[in-house]
Amino acid sequence: MIERTALVQYCDELLEKQAFQDYCPNGLQVEGTPRIQRIVTGVTASQALLDAAAERQAQLVLVHHGYFWKGEPLPITGMRYRRIKTLLDNEMSLLAYHLPLDVHAELGNNVQLARLLGWEIDGGLELGNPRSVGLAGRVRQACSGEAFARSLEQGLGRAPLHIAGSDRPIRRIAWCTGGAQGYIEKAVALGVDAYITGEVSEPTVHAAREHGIHFFAAGHHATERYGVKALGEHLAERFGIEHEFVDIDNPA
Structure with a gap:
């Protein structure tokens, strides 16, 4: 098990988060439980991925495509509300890296x-x-x-x-x-x-x-499955935590 703050700091430094001006915030996007034993990775923080992570009792979801993109509506309603509610109800953190992971x-x-x-x-x-x-x-x-x-x-x-x-x-x-x-x-x-x-x-x-x-x-989706999976495997090996990549099919 590892402290969430330590895991996030490690990822931020490993991926040189501060070196990028991106279309979305990189790093911790939604805060969950403070200690991490099991993480689920996937390409996009869709409802299907969050549901799969909750079923697996993950404490953290790590993705390439997270939330809060430039130009998106700001109100947390509808689909956005349901996604964030799933994270909060299950005390799961959402960690996302876009250009740094590319x-x-x-x-x-x-x-x-x-x-x-x-x-x-x-x-x-x-x-x-x-x-x-x-x-x-x-x-x-x-x-x-x-x-x-x-x-x-x-x-x-x-x-x-x-x-x-x-x-x-x-x-x-x-x-x-x-x-x-x-x-x-x-x-x-x-x-x-x-x-x-x-x-x-x-x-x-x-x-x-x-x-x-x-x-x-x-x-x-097909070309961007491999970075986040590799990062999850790296974190699991380094910190002795559990990791599973969940591939939510997407033909785009």
């Missing part, structure tokens, strides 16, 4: 995705940014766009959307998990053969075709 060099979403799929990392997607939100690298063996799509489906358990802006083999790639389709121009500037992210927008299709680059939308 970019971490060991536990981050982008690094974990590369490890899962066997990609070699050789730099950042954003040149000159030591905390680049995306990464660049290469595949171990050059392959066609169709073969690359099959490897994504096999690794992530869902078929990606593939925009074949080129028929050239894929060697060098860039990627950014989640909703980073707007970074396709950064990938183009690096001269890679393919860019991989979670989501697609209407302009992304035209950009891929006109720039002559393979584009893959592999799923926001």
Whole structure:
């Protein structure tokens, strides 16, 4: 068992929380019981995840997508009320890290995705940014766009959307998990053969075709399952607490 304050402080320092200006508050978002023995991790603090955590008698829920995003309505009503009430009724804390969890060099979403799929990392997607939100690298063996799509489906358990802006083999790639389709121009500037992210927008299709680059939308949820799971496993090993990753299915 560990004190909540000590666990939160450790995570804040490990993920360099203070180094980021984000779209939401990172760190402790809802305060629960002061001592932690069991944590549940998941991608998003949805009602389904909170219910699963309560069933498992967790004291803390750790997620990538928490609450209080910029531009959201402020009143705690409806869906927001029900979620927060579940946390308070069960004395569960909510701990959330967005950009800090994307970019971490060991536990981050982008690094974990590369490890899962066997990609070699050789730099950042954003040149000159030591905390680049995306990464660049290469595949171990050059392959066609169709073969690359099959490897994504096999690794992530869902078929990606593939925009074949080129028929050239894929060697060098860039990627950014989640909703980073707007970074396709950064990938183009690096001269890679393919860019991989979670989501697609209407302009992304035209950009891929006109720039002559393979584009893959592999799923926001599907590409961001691995950072928070790795962080939970790290905390369990370091502090001797119990951890379970709960995957709430989401096709987006």
